[in-house]
Amino acid sequence: MNYKIPRGTYDILPSQSHDWHKIISAFRQLAAACGYEEITTPVFEQAQLFERSSGETSDVVKKEMYRFTDxxxxxxxxxxxxxxxxxxxxxxxxxxxxxxxxxxxxxxPMFRYDRPQAGRYRQFYQYGIEFIGSDHPYFDAEVISILWNYLSVLGIKRMRLELNSVGCPECSKAYDQALQDYFRPHLNELCPDCQIRHSQKPRRLLDCKVKTCKQIAQGAPSQLDYLDEPCKVHFASVQDYLARMNIPFVINPRIVRGLDYYTNTAFEVIYEGLGAQNSLAGGGRYNGLLEQIGGKNIPAIGFAGGFERLLLALREEQIDLGARPVADAYLITMGPAAQQLALPLLSQLRLGGIWVEYDPTKNSFKAQLKAANNCQARFALIIGEDEAAAGKALLKDLQSGEQRLLELDAANQFIEAFKRN
RNA sequence: GUGGGUGUAGUUCAAUGGCAGAGCACCGGAUUGUGGUUCCGGGCGUUGUGGGUUCGACUCCCAUCACCCACCCCA
Structure with a gap:
């Protein structure tokens, strides 16, 4: 074969689709129960939308966007x-x-031109919640609780919710200033990346992995000490709501958001054991975004999580999403007369929602029964020459081996009755 | 974009310069229409791709592509 799937992408094969349906529908169900409705937007947009919103200096915009000209x-x-x-x-x-x-x-699906790695793809699938239209801290907590409850419902245990507030633009500015002042004396001890960060994104100095940078960052001031009164109150209130909702969290003043539009609440769900990409989901408040892209000053909060990492975490915890569905019955016919009788029944059963397999290329009785067994069908529905002559069908339970001779339409009723159990 | 590892049958893996193999899976058979167990039979693989070294390359060298891991970044 001459064609290969693009780098960093993957096929979701039939053997895995069941798992995907499971986790996606669990998300839809919970979101719906919380009063959220689905919105679907195109997979491409004006490039400017992302440049304006994410910030021109963000890595996402600088080097990770798939751009094209039409x-x-x-x-x-x-x-x-x-x-x-x-x-x-x-x-x-x-x-x-x-x-x-x-x-x-x-x-x-979302797209980023990144180097593929464990839990990181160029086309990846996200679930997300956006609450738009209120600055009330209850909604911060509501959104966070949906994320936490979703992951909990699926059975994930070894995760932790980290919470921070990056404040409003004013506190944020003051904090950046404080960070720059703090790091300035150490400027030439920092790694080259951090020297750039110092002027462009001081906050990023906090999560550098280089040893010396890390050491210097130890004594850096905390964002939380630079929150003004309203931001402080808001943050405290979010924590209060979370506590009352029984959502466990830890404060991590070093949470840094990659995109520029975040204000106040920032949070992340971390799962150890995913490798370097240990963030299961992340989000925060983005009160500045709507205005930034030309709307009114409308507050909002949301999160996004990656399904691939969620699946990794589920596997890590050995959580079973249930077996792949199997056929209800396998139709076996011998000879043309039997087939003629069987085909209308086959259609009828399938229209009734019963999964019936049939493969006329297998001509020996044995091969057909073997196939029935292999596809794990519960029943074999046998119409051979004798049955055809008598207008009957032999229904064999492949687990117990028990078989019953039924009228052709009685077979239909029997399977339906079975399905109801 | 940078660094390390890997690439052989559908799959999991052997074969360290001398005829490319095994388990699992799959298909067929073991007398006419009863599966799962057992037995027998079934593989011509561009050894990821393209070059090079060599009498001879899965094996050594170079390039390239892909995957894995890490940096970076994030979901």
Missing amino acids: QKGREFALRPEGTAPVARSYLENRLDIGAAHSKLYYVG
């Missing part, structure tokens, strides 16, 4: 994340009118 010279990008498109749709479709707030969720 036949009329318009600049587009495959979406690297889901929040900006949802915000765009919210504004474009005037969802702000007539409702106090919007509760939205999405599921779908």
Whole structure:
């Protein structure tokens, strides 16, 4: 074969689809129970949308975006994340009118031109929640609780919720200043990356993995000490709500968000044992985003999580998502007369939602029965020459070996009765 | 974008310069229409791809692609 799947992408094969359906529908169910409705946006958008929202200096925009120009010279990008498109749709479709707030969720592929690694792909699938229209700390807690409860419901245990507040733009600015002041005397001890970070993104100095940078960062000031009064109150209130909702969390003042639009609450769910990419999901408040892309000053909060990493974590915890579904019955016919009688029955059963396998290329009785066994069907529905002559069907339970001779239409009823159990 | 590891049958892996093999899976058979167990039979693989060294390359060298792992970044 001459063609290969693009780097960093993968096929979800039939043997895995069941798991994917499981985790996706669990998310949809929980989101719906919390009053969130699905929104689906295109997988590509104007490149500018992401440049404006994520920030031109962010890595996502600088080097990870799949960009392309269409036949009329318009600049587009495959979406690297889901929040900006949802915000765009919210504004474009005037969802702000007539409702106090919007509760939205999405599921779908995202694209980043990254070097593939454990838990990291170029096309990856995310689930996310966006709550748009209120700054009230209850909603921070609600959104976070949906994430936590979703992961919990699936059975994930060895995870931890880390919480931080990056404050409003003012506190944030003051903090950046404080960080720069703190690191300035050590500037030439820092790694080259950090020297750039110092002027561009001081916060990134905090999670550098180089030893000396780490040591210096030890004594750095904490964001939490630079929150102004309203931000402090907001953060305390979020914690309070979480506690009352029974969501366990730890404060981690070093959580840094990669995208520029985050304000106040920032959080992440960490799972050790995923390798270097140990973040299961992350999110935060983005009060500045909607205004930044041309809307009014509308507060919002949300999160996004990666299904691939979720699946890795589930495997790590040996959580069984249930067996792949198998056929209800396998139809066996011998000879043309039997087949003629069988085909209408086959259609009838299938229309009734019963999964019946049939393969006329297997002509020996033995091969057909073997195939029935191999596909793990519960029943073999046998119509041979004798049955055909008598207008009957032999229904064999492949587990017990028990078999019954039934009228052709009685076979239908029998299987339906069985399905109900 | 940088560094390390890996690439042989559908799959898991052997074969350290001399005829490319095994387990599992799959298919067929062991007298006419009863599966799972057992027995027998069934593999012509561009050894990821392209070059090079050599009488001879899965094996050594170079390049390239892909995967894995880490940096980076994040989900």
